[in-house]
Amino acid sequence: MDELLDKKYIDYRQKVRKFADNIAKPYAIVQDEKEEFSVELGLKMGEAGLFGITLPKKYGGQELDFLSYIIAVEELARVDSAPAATIAAHNSLGINPIYSFGTEEQKLKYLPGLCTGKKLWAFGLTETNAGSDAKGVETTAEIKDNQWVINGQKTFITNSCSSMASGITLQAITGINDGKKELSAILIERSTPGYSTSQIKGKLMWRAVDNGKINLENCIVPESNILGNRGDGMKIMLSTLDGGRLSIAAMGLGLAQGAFEMAADYAQKRKQFGKPLTDFQSITFKLAEMATKIELARNTLYHTCRLKQLGLPYGKQAAMSKLYCSEVASEVANESLQIHGAFGFLRENHIERFYRDQRLLSIGEGTSEILKMVISRYVI
Numbered sequence: 036m037d038e039l040l041d042k043k044y045i046d047y048r049q050k051v052r053k054f055a056d057n058i059a060k061p062y063a064i065v066q067d068e069k070e071e072f073s074v075e076l077g078l079k080m081g082e083a084g085l086f087g088i089t090l091p092k093k094y095g096g097q098e099l100d101f102l103s104y105i106i107a108v109e110e111l112a113r114v115d116s117a118p119a120a121t122i123a124a125h126n127s128l129g130i131n132p133i134y135s136f137g138t139e140e141q142k143l144k145y146l147p148g149l150c151t152g153k154k155l156w157a158f159g160l161t162e163t164n165a166g167s168d169a170k171g172v173e174t175t176a177e178i179k180d181n182q183w184v185i186n187g188q189k190t191f192i193t194n195s196c197s198s199m200a201s202g203i204t205l206q207a208i209t210g211i212n213d214g215k216k217e218l219s220a221i222l223i224e225r226s227t228p229g230y231s232t233s234q235i236k237g238k239l240m241w242r243a244v245d246n247g248k249i250n251l252e253n254c255i256v257p258e259s260n261i262l263g264n265r266g267d268g269m270k271i272m273l274s275t276l277d278g279g280r281l282s283i284a285a286m287g288l289g290l291a292q293g294a295f296e297m298a299a300d301y302a303q304k305r306k307q308f309g310k311p312l313t314d315f316q317s318i319t320f321k322l323a324e325m326a327t328k329i330e331l332a333r334n335t336l337y338h339t340c341r342l343k344q345l346g347l348p349y350g351k352q353a354a355m356s357k358l359y360c361s362e363v364a365s366e367v368a369n370e371s372l373q374i375h376g377a378f379g380f381l382r383e384n385h386i387e388r389f390y391r392d393q394r395l396l397s398i399g400e401g402t403s404e405i406l407k408m409v410i411s412r413y414v415i
């Protein structure tokens with residue numbers, strides 16, 4: 036696929052790969068073991084221009100296109116899912132809805148700060164009783180004296196608790212019309228009184244990603260903090276997830292690429308029965324199958340990015356890309372671990388973490404079951 040890419044993408048890939056290999060990778064095993072988000076690495080990613088990748092320079096962004104952003108996520112995930120998840124959640128779930136649906140005033144107020152590389156912004160759909168069923172939210176926002184009074188809680192929110200986390204775009208019930216919930220998207224800064232956070236610990240995977248709960252107790256924000264129109268919450272959240280799905284697909288592709296490279300390297304070095312593992316056809320066939328799946332995953336994902344860049348509909352392909360890339364990540368990580376034998380189980384070998392980290396990809400931002408429902412609506 037790289038043979039057909041413009042030079043600008045190849046150069047950008049090399050730039051991010053250098054950052055990933057030299058700067059991000061040394062944090063991977065340490066932070067995973069500590070189960071702690073690294074603010075130090077977060078700030079370095081900001082300095083490297085990874086916040087606001089696609090935003091116009093006017094708002095402090097890098098003004099690169101969507102495929103460049105996807106390549107950045109892919110390259111980070113090739114070494115570690117944690118920095119990839121931080122960047123993906125900030126760019127596509129944090130910044131993107133404000134840029135796509137905000138007023139000029141909101142864009143100028145929030146976006147330059149979110150591109151400085153020092154602040155992160157979160158996206159809050161999920162609640163204890165609202166996962167796949169996004170309409171199940173119970174958080175409420177009531178208008179009183181031209182201000183929203185917000186009460187509720189959000190959970191599993193990425194980029195919500197560290198010292199870099201600065202606020203959230205969340206979905207809340209802003210009224211009931213004909214017995215139906217009116218759902219709206221509202222911007223809330225973390226400094227708002229009544230806004231509190233708590234870290235979620237004890238995860239199987241993404242242990243160095245900042246995931247937490249946000250409690251909102253009589254949080255008051257101006258009426259103008261509504262994003263888009265009142266009642267447009269679902270539209271805003273779901274269209275944000277279309278782009279978000281491509282980020283998760285890029286994480287799957289990058290993770291699979293990294294897992295494949297580790298397997299190919301190990302198979303050439305490891306000797307059994309007096310020969311390297313690559314002398315056994317059952318091992319080389321595994322590597323051939325892994326490489327084929329990665330190639331197909333990359334073709335699907337990049338094709339979808341091009342549709343998005345051309346302004347063409349891409350919802351079906353986004354769901355397919357996320358479903359397929361997360362499956363490929365799972366299969367490739369599993370086979371890579373198999374090739375590593377017992378050494379693959381040890382924390383000191385990155386494949387152990389890759390094997391755990393891939394598990395999130397078929398659940399976060401739309402489970403595989405929900406994606407199949409979405410795809411079937413397009414194709415039947």
Ligand SMILES: Cc1cc2nc3c(=O)[nH]c(=O)nc-3n(C[C@H](O)[C@H](O)[C@H](O)COP(=O)(O)OP(=O)(O)OC[C@H]3O[C@@H](n4cnc5c(N)ncnc54)[C@H](O)[C@@H]3O)c2cc1C
Nearest residue numbers: 158159160161166167191192193398399400401402404405
């Ligand atoms: C590490 C991490 C980070 C996250 N970050 C964020 C974030 O930043 N912001 C945010 O809002 N959310 C976030 N989430 C939440 C995530 O998007 C949800 O976990 C996801 O949407 C699924 O919801 P659930 O976990 O409640 O599962 P559920 O919806 O309870 O689903 C449980 C199981 O039932 C299946 N199921 C549910 N409904 C159906 C159906 N109709 N038909 C068939 N099967 C069905 C599902 O596929 C799944 O297998 C994050 C989650 C994790 C783990």
